[in-house]
Amino acid sequence: MVREARELHRKGVIASMVSWRGPLLGLVLLLPVALLLSGCPKKPEVQTAAPAAVAPEPAEEVVVVVEEEVVIETEEGPVTIQDVFFDYDKSVIRPDAREALDEDLSVLNENPGLRVVIEGHCDERGTNEYNLALGERRAKAVRTYLMAGGVDSDRISTISYGEERPFCLGHGETAWQCNRRGHFVVVE
């Protein structure tokens, strides 16, 4: 502001900077400039009234906390060992999970040195204690499937985390499905 006033002073616009008139005049001159530079306050957006019949569903908020499916280096390049997802309160291997597991089975059979831990996880619903047992059941179901596919039992161990280590934070089906899983971890 001082620099501006000096400019104007040099141009002979402002008589003196010492008296209060100078700064005041400078202010008055600069005010519209300042306003222009700061931007006019936006006009409030016109809200169109939502149709009264149907209220829109609030968008589900999901925060992904951990997203790491195991990637291992093989002769054919990096390969993902896919996690297996479950239905609510179930430990049954469903069809889409079976596809993923069959691919995991190939990876395990082609890499006989590979050892894994299967972690069983649950969504936040239900009690912590029950969910520890449900997660255990899920991990064991995946292990049983892999053993039936020929993987040696001492290459697979299991652990349950129940609802204690979620992959996604949120309170709707997206987050819940994200957490209902058997998660693979490679043992070094």
Place this chain on the structure above:
Amino acid sequence: MKALRRSFLVFLVLVGGLPPVSGWTQVDITVTRTVIQRIPVAVVGLAPFHLESGGADLAAQASSILMDDLEFSMIFEVLPPSFLPFEAREVQLGTEEEVLPPLNKLKVQAMVAAELTMRGNDLILEGRVYNVARGTFLGGKRYFGDVKALRTMVHRLADEVVLRLTGERGIAATRIAYASKTKRATELYLMDYDGRNSVLVTGNRSINLSPRFSPDGRLLAYTSYRDGNPDLYLLNLETGRRDKVSALPGLNISPAWSPDGRWLALSLSKDGGTNLYLMRRMGKGLRRLTNGIGISVSASFSANGRQIAFTSDRGGSPQIYVIDIEGTNLHRLSFKGGYNASPKWSPRGDKIAFISDRGGGGFQIYLMSPDGSGVQQMTTLGSNEDPAWSPDGRHLVFMSTRGGKKDIYLMHADGSGQRRLTRNGFINFAPDWSP
């Protein structure tokens, strides 16, 4: 007439074809209103006391804590000091008997006269308990401690008042264990029953769950992942010594103490399925209680130690079952709702607290009689889990999401007086109440 009959027939067809009105299911809820006779009590004395000039009035704090403790107990009705025909705080120890007659006129039945003084570095709290109607002195206590111990001293005095007037042990000096989840870990804490003075109990930066006080209050059982597997530990609260008492393959979870403190019920998954087992507290004498490939967790002993209530999905969904400790007489208690869990048998033996989704939208806490009848709903706001009884069976501590996230709350056994205990911004759950 024909037209009328036709339209009547049409009406019948229409009504007959309608689905049953949904709000009209028969509900098995018994609401009992118990009128509890509280003992009217007055707290006198505790004249202003400051450690240094301009400092806080410690006696006012003490008075407030004492009155809160007595009021919360559900045993007393504390008379507001403004109701008294004299200046309560001006009553001095030594002449406190002078105010017994005016208190008697007001139908006050009990009086506590107290005083806070200093000797050297010690704070001294003295309290005297009176039966007002008879004008008799029932007993007194003097507590010595550091200023930091003021709350504890007052809580002990409140318990002394309960003891002198009812013969029962009060709960003012009891504590609550709970789990607190941060981004990195789930650790166990202890706090006073009023939510103050939280201290860290674990601190192993892993997952710690299901804290359970032994009946003598000396040990805390809990499950911890500190060594990579959910194992069962006992922590001696007096010495700090930790023992790993069950580290079998798979789960070693949801411990429950027998009333005589000699046995622990726990759930193990080592044999396929997660089943209930009994073992002596240091791990010996393991005996299997339930069988099958299903899930049985969350055991709770009856007050007489002869039965165990637990959660099991053996019927297709999580429900409450009871079994004798010999392993016989297994029967189901809950039949409404798709998820009934976390049974907690009252120390008085007459009620089982549990959680249920029968009302829709999350869990609520209910009470039922040990035969499964007389179900009463205790909570309505938010989702509520993890009930645990106070040692006198008059109150419950539990977890609720009604404040936006999981926190620890208290309520009386009739559902009244619901109040929040934790306010630290973390996720707090799994409370247990010390003896």
